[in-house]
Amino acid sequence: xxxxxxxxxxxxxxxxxxxxxxxxxxxxxxxxxxxxxxxxxxxxxxxxxxxxxxxxxxxxxxxxxxxxxxxxxxxxxxxxxxxxxxxxxxxxxxxxxxxxxxxxxxxxxxxxxxxxxxxxxxxxxxxxxxxxxxxxxxxxxxxxxxxxxxxxxxxxxxxxxxxxxxxxxxxxxxxxxxxxxxxxxxxxxxxxxxxxxxxxxxxxxxxxxxxxxxxxxxxxxxxxxxxxxxxxxxxxxxxxxxxxxxxxxxxxxxxxxxxxxxxxxxxxxxxxxxxxxxxxxxxxxxxxxxxxxxxxxxxxxxxxxxxxxxxxxxxxxxxxxxxxxxxxxxxxxxxxxxxxxxxxxxxxxxxxxxxxxxxxxxxxxxxxxxxxxxxxxxxxxxxxxxxxxxxxxxxxxxxxxxxxxxxxxxxxxxxxxxxxxxxxxxxxxxxxxxxxxxxxxxxxxxxxxxxxxxxxxxxxxxxxxxxxxxxxxxxxxxxxxxx
Numbered sequence: 001x002x003x004x005x006x007x008x009x010x011x012x013x014x015x016x017x018x019x020x021x022x023x024x025x026x027x028x029x030x031x032x033x034x035x036x037x038x039x040x041x042x043x044x045x046x047x048x049x050x051x052x053x054x055x056x057x058x059x060x061x062x063x064x065x066x067x068x069x070x071x072x073x074x075x076x077x078x079x080x081x082x083x084x085x086x087x088x089x090x091x092x093x094x095x096x097x098x099x100x101x102x103x104x105x106x107x108x109x110x111x112x113x114x115x116x117x118x119x120x121x122x123x124x125x126x127x128x129x130x131x132x133x134x135x136x137x138x139x140x141x142x143x144x145x146x147x148x149x150x151x152x153x154x155x156x157x158x159x160x161x162x163x164x165x166x167x168x169x170x171x172x173x174x175x176x177x178x179x180x181x182x183x184x185x186x187x188x189x190x191x192x193x194x195x196x197x198x199x200x201x202x203x204x205x206x207x208x209x210x211x212x213x214x215x216x217x218x219x220x221x222x223x224x225x226x227x228x229x230x231x232x233x234x235x236x237x238x239x240x241x242x243x244x245x246x247x248x249x250x251x252x253x254x255x256x257x258x259x260x261x262x263x264x265x266x267x268x269x270x271x272x273x274x275x276x277x278x279x280x281x282x283x284x285x286x287x288x289x290x291x292x293x294x295x296x297x298x299x300x301x302x303x304x305x306x307x308x309x310x311x312x313x314x315x316x317x318x319x320x321x322x323x324x325x326x327x328x329x330x331x332x333x334x335x336x337x338x339x340x341x342x343x344x345x346x347x348x349x350x351x352x353x354x355x356x357x358x359x360x361x362x363x364x365x366x367x368x369x370x371x372x373x374x375x376x377x378x379x380x381x382x383x384x385x386x387x388x389x390x391x392x393x394x395x396x397x398x399x400x401x402x403x404x405x406x407x408x409x410x411x412x413x414x415x416x417x418x419x420x421x422x423x424x425x426x427x428x429x430x431x432x433x434x435x436x437x438x439x440x441x442x443x444x445x446x447x448x449x450x451x452x453x454x455x456x457x458x459x460x461x462x463x464x465x466x467x468x469x470x471x472x473x474x475x476x477x478x479x480x481x482x483x
Contacts (some may be wrong), residue, residue, distance in 0.1 A: 003300050008377075011125070018160065019192070021241065022051050024352075025072070025097070025098070025106070026068065026069050026070040026071055026072060026097070026327075027066040027067070027068060027069055027071075027093075027097035027098070027265065028065065028066055028097070029043065029067040029068070029093075029097065029098075029100070029101065030065075030066050030099070030100035030101070031057065031059070031060075031064065031065050031066070031067065031079065031080065031097060031100075031101055031102070031214065032063055032064050032100070032101075032103070032119050033059060033063055033065075033082075033088075033102070033103055033105065033129070034063045034103070034104040034105065034106075035063065035104070035105065035106070036059050036060060036063055036082070036083060036105070037060070037061050037062075037063055038058065038059065038060070038061060039058065039059055039078060039083040040056055040058050040059075040082060040083055041056065041057060041058075041059060041065065041083060041086075042055070042056045042080070042081035042085075042333070042483050043055040043056070043057075043067045043078055043079075043080065043081075043171075044078065044079050044080075045073075045076050045077065045078045045079070045093075045232050046076060046077050046078075046079075046082050046232055046233050046234045047231065047232055048231060048236065048240070048275065048279070049234065049237050050086075050233075051079075053081075054067075054073060054078065055067040055068075055069065057108065068434040069292070071143060072097055073093050073096075073097060074228065074232060074233065074271070075092075075093060075182055075228075075229035076092075076093060076182075076229050076230075076231070076232025076233055077090055077091075077092060077186070077232060077233045077234070078091050078092070078093045078232075079091070080101075080103075085110065085445065087106060088103070088105060088108060089109055089112055090127075091114075091117075091119055091120050091123070091194065092119055092123050092182050092183060092192070093120065094181070094182040094229065096116070096117060096118075096119065097113060097234035098233050098298040099115060099116040099117035100114070100115040100116060100117075101113070101114050101115075101117070101120070102115075102289075105158035107125075109127065109128065110133075119178070119181055119182065119183060120265060122174065122178070122181075122183060123183050126170065126174065126183065129170060130167070133163050133166065136163055137160055137163055137164070140159055140160050140163075141160070143156050143269065144156045144157070144160075146424060159289070163356055164242060171187045174187060175187055175188060178317060182229055184231070184236065184251050185224075185229060186233060188222035188223075188233060188290040189220045189222055189223055189233075189235050189236070189239070191221075193214065193215050193218035193219060193221065194209075195211050195214050195215060196214070198210045198211060212247075213416055215247070216243075216247045216248075219239075219243060219247060220243075223236070223239070224264075225262060225265040225266040225268075225269070225272055225276075226266065226268045226269040226272060227269070227272070228271035228272045228469065230272075231271060231272060231275040233356075233371065237249050240279060243258075244258070244283070245288075246286065248408065250289055250292065252291065252292055252294035252295050252298070255284075255295045256295055256298045258462065259280050259295065259298070259299070260302075262276055263277065263280075263303070264278055267275055277299075277303065277304075277309050277311075278428065279298065280299055281299055281304070281309075282300065284296040285320070285323050289331065290461060290462065290463065290464070291331075291332040293327045293331070294329065294331055294332070295329055296324070297324060297328055300320065300324040304317075304320060304324075305321075305324070306345075323443075325436070325440065326440045326441070326443040327437070327443060328440055329440070329441045329443075330441065330443070330451070330462060331458055331459070332459055332460070332461070333458060333459065334458065334459055335456070335457055335458055336351070336361070336442075336451065336453050336457050336458065336459050337349050337438070337440055337442070338350060338352045338440040338457075339351040339361075339394070339396065339420075340426070341421055341422050341423075341426065342411065342420060342421060342422070342423050342426065343418065343419055343420050344406060344419055349394075349418050351394055351453075351457065352457055354394060354418065356390050356391060356392040356455070357389070357390030357396050357454070357455050358386075358389070358390060358392070358452060358453065358454060358455070358460075358473060358476075359392055359452075359457065360378075360382075360386070360391055360392070360393045360394070360450060360451070360453075360469060361390070361394045361396065361442070361450070361451040361452075361453060361454040362375070362378070362393055362394070362395045362396065362435035362448060362449075362450055362454055363396045363398050363438075363442065363444045363447055363448060363449040363450075364395065364396070364398060364447050364448040364449075365397070365398050365399045365400040365447045365448075366397065366400040366401075366404040366405050366407070366408040367399070367401075367404055368399075368400070368447045368448070370447065370448060371447050371448045372408075374448050374466060375408075375414070375448065376412050377466060378466040379392075379393075379412065379413070379414055379416075379417070381466060381470060382416070382417075383416070385448075385470070386470075386473065387416065389473060389477060391429070392417075393416075393417040393418065394417075394418045394419060394420070395414065395417045395419045395420065396420055396421065396438065397419070397421040398447055399445060402421070405419075405421065417434055422437075422438065443463075449462075449463055450462070450463065450464050450465075450469055450470055451463075452464065452472055452473070454476075460472060460476065
């Protein structure tokens with residue numbers, strides 16, 4: 001199957017080329033790729049979910065060229081890319097890097113042939129085997145959906161089971177006969193834990209959590225954290241995604257424990273450690289779930305700021321540092337930074353002097369289209385419900401100008417809110433004192449941004465929609481009122 005590789009993707013990850021695996025022999029991969037002549041083709045590779053370029057060559061009039069270099073390429077799944085930036089087919093690169101491959105793009109994958117690369121020949125045979133058996137299973141599944149009798153369904157199921165058994169036997173044969181090969185490592189990495197019969201508890205009932213606990217405990221049985229070949233495949237990163245989304249408790253403390261475990265075991269291989277550190281940093285610097293930015297702060301304090309991520313570029317390190325110092329000030333459960341700003345009458349209003357059970361801090365801009373849409377809806381639910389539940393809105397104008405601000409407040413009847421902004425004089429005092437401003441303290445880089453604080457001004461939730469704010473308030477009030 002030919003997959004498109006965009007020019008943007010093609011050029012964006014050139015920096016991922018590894019050059020630290022020095023060997024005198026280097027690599028020389030002879031390519032014959034018909035019908036291309038006098039055209040540039042590329043040798044690419046996977047890096048997690050990304051794709052990068054390792055080398056390129058211009059094919060001659062005989063459709064031939066050689067990818068070559070003085071240093072060996074790091075092992076992984078590579079691919080040949082056409083002049084049109086299309087991925088044509090994959091190949092394995094590991095210990096043996098002096099071989100030939102030929103193909104005719106008009107007859108893929110049947111025309112692909114390797115010389116002096118037994119592992120790639122095995123890989124090609126396995127790919128062909130899986131293609132034919134996968135099609136057979138798909139055809140049988142279509143027949144199963146149309147089966148008219150129970151006997152027909154049973155017969156089709158038995159055929160599917162038989163084919164699956166053949167696939168399993170083929171994989172096990174490769175794992176047994178070539179246990180150290182890259183192909184064997186890939187097949188093992190794809191294995192799922194087989195859950196044994198569920199045991200019974202002392203009361204005679206089945207252990208309802210056994211399957212989950214066993215699956216999680218054995219999820220990484222076939223992965224070596226010191227085998228960096230896995231990072232140059234499309235296998236490892238999706239497994240990490242699944243593990244941290246579906247198997248690890250979403251609480252930061254639980255995530256931190258697993259993250260520390262993986263980073264500890266990967267220390268023996270600098271490329272695997274680098275891959276995992278970047279993966280975890282990117283995942284939790286702007287997390288999918290509220291509160292998990294505490295994992296990023298854990299990474300920053302224990303590893304990054306302790307000099308254990310010296311491979312970060314200067315630009316990326318500055319980005320990480322800036323985000324860390326912003327997030328540190330507004331972690332869930334921590335006291336919110338006090339704000340002392342000026343309201344529409346010129347009086348200074350302190351956030352910490354708002355005497356209500358809840359405070360909704362809203363950062364907004366009267367010229368922001370999203371704010372124009374959201375704030376009237378927010379006020380509607382405030383007037384109908386929240387103010388009777390002991391909530392006050394502390395509304396901070398971020399940008400947009402005082403005239404637009406005053407007009408918006410008047411036109412939308414937001415007089416019940418505490419509407420404030422930071423004057424230039426207040427900003428100058430902060431700068432002179434070397435104090436961080438509210439944008440950093442509340443991580444405000446877009447609008448609107450909503451924070452929900454409790455009576456003691458601790459952060460209950462942050463960066464929510466107004467609907468989510470209402471859900472959190474309901475949960476908090478339900479907890480308080482439950483005997």
